Amino acid sequence: MYWKCQKEAGSNELLNQITEQIPNPVLVSNEAGWVIGANGAVMRLTGWSFQELTTGRMTVFRHNSPIDDWYNLGGDEGHGLEVCLEKQDGMRLKLPIESVFTYRPPGQAVVAILREFSPQQEEYVQNLLTKYIIRAQEDERKRVSRELHDELGQNIYSVLVGLQVLEKAMPEAVQIQNLQQMVARSLAMLKNIAVELRPSTLDDLGLAAAIRSFLKHFEQTYGIEGQLTVSGEQHRYEPEIETALYRICQEAMLNVAKYAKVTEVQVFLQNYPDQLNLIVEDQGVGFDVGQLEIQGTGLGLYGMKERAQLVGGKVEIVSQVNLGTRVQATIPLTEKGGIWHAH
Ligand SMILES: Nc1ncnc2c1ncn2[C@@H]1O[C@H](COP(=O)(O)OP(=O)(O)O)[C@@H](O)[C@H]1O
Ligand SMILES: [Mg+2]
Structure with a gap:
């Protein structure tokens, strides 16, 4: 257990030994709700050092009411109380309080033993992990795409220009023309790959x-x-939302190309003050939504749903054989400083 002041550390030898043995995070706060003691599990969970923890990054609340409520609670009545921890990476964790007791001298400090993961917490952490993975993947795609387009693309373009000059100087050399065509095709292929990886328009223009x-x-x-x-x-939305909807659109469109047997497809992007909808609709062969395993993997549809859920939204798929398919993603929104966020 780490203490804000040396005196406390010395006088709490037993408490220190116990709290360092148990795996749960343990916090001690003073009357004002400030953290004055914490065990190693808290540091491990949040990534902060103890000095950083005590600079007010931690708030304790119960249905938005202040710490005073703690003093009215007995040993096992901690339920309903949560500690909100802001982690070093900016993510927030809400940890339920397992039990709470006041410690001598009475009313001056509260010891709270936290539960590391409730089922909701597990789901929350799982979602965070998935979000991290998606973000890392998108960042990497962005990097590779930009490098392909800006670096390699520029180089190949220079080769193309050089060949054009050569061709003028030696109009009779057929090989130069062939090379020129090959290089032009390679450049087009490279641009396609760069756009498919992640179009710069998504970040630059929305x-x-x-x-x-x-x-x-x-x-x-x-x-x-x-x-x-x-x-x-139209607004700019949180990058996670824009990425999620773009990828959902991509997957729904690829399904149209693979299965629907149509020559046209409709896409709607509906901006509402509190909601953003993306609809991909075709009038193709349709399918039985309940019988996915018949043709494909079903992973695409699952992936679309998961991406929407991660930004607080949902995907609904309506399809009827011979009438067509409609994929609708709905993301509820709130505005903060000119950028629209997921709830
Ligand atoms: N627009 C569509 N038109 C007709 N069938 C579709 C359409 N979208 C999806 N499907 C059907 O749903 C199945 C599951 O789609 P999906 O999860 O994306 O898997 P995959 O694309 O790997 O086959 C497809 O195999 C196909 O049978
Ligand atoms: Mg698919």
Whole structure:
């Protein structure tokens, strides 16, 4: 157990020994709700050093009421109380309090033993992990895509320009023309790969622009015409939301190309003050939503749902054989400082 002041540390030898033995996080707070003691588990969970923990990054509350409530609680009545910990990486953890007791001199300090994970907490941590993985994956794709496009793309372009100069100097050399075509094709392929990895439009210009350019690309590749209808006032959304909806759109469109047997597809992006909807709709062969294993893996549909859930939204799929398929992602929103966040 770490203490804010040396005197406390010395006078709590037994408590120190016990709290360092148990795996649960243990916190001691003073009347004002400030942390004055914490065991190693708290440091491990949050990533903060004890000095950092005591600079007010931790708040203790119960249904938004202050620490005073703690003093009215007996040994086992900690339920309903939570400690909100801000971790070093900026993420928030809410830990339920297992039990709480006041410690001598009475009323001056409260010891709270926390539960590391409730079932909700497990789910929350699991979601955080998935979010981290998705974020890392997207960051990596962004990096590789930019490098391909800006570095390698520029180099290949220079080779192309050089070949054009050579061709003028030696118009009779057929090989130069062949090389030129090959290099031009390679450049086009490289740009395709860079855009597929992660289009820079998504970060630079936002969701609608990225979907619009994806549709163009999609039409060139699959010969299916995509129409985008954007309604409501457009904003920039949290990057996680924009990425999630872009990837959902991509997967739904690829399914259209693979299965729907259509020549056109409709995409709607509906901006509401408190909600963002993405709809991908085709009038193709449709499928029985309850019988997914028949054709494909079902992983695509699952992935779309998971991506939406991670930003607090959902995906609904409605499909009827021979009438078509409609994939709708709905993300509830709140605005903070000009950027729209998930709830
Ligand atoms: N737009 C669509 N039109 C017709 N069938 C579809 C459509 N989207 C999905 N499906 C059906 O749902 C199944 C599951 O899709 P998905 O989870 O994306 O898996 P996968 O794409 O790997 O097959 C597909 O195999 C297909 O049978
Ligand atoms: Mg799929």
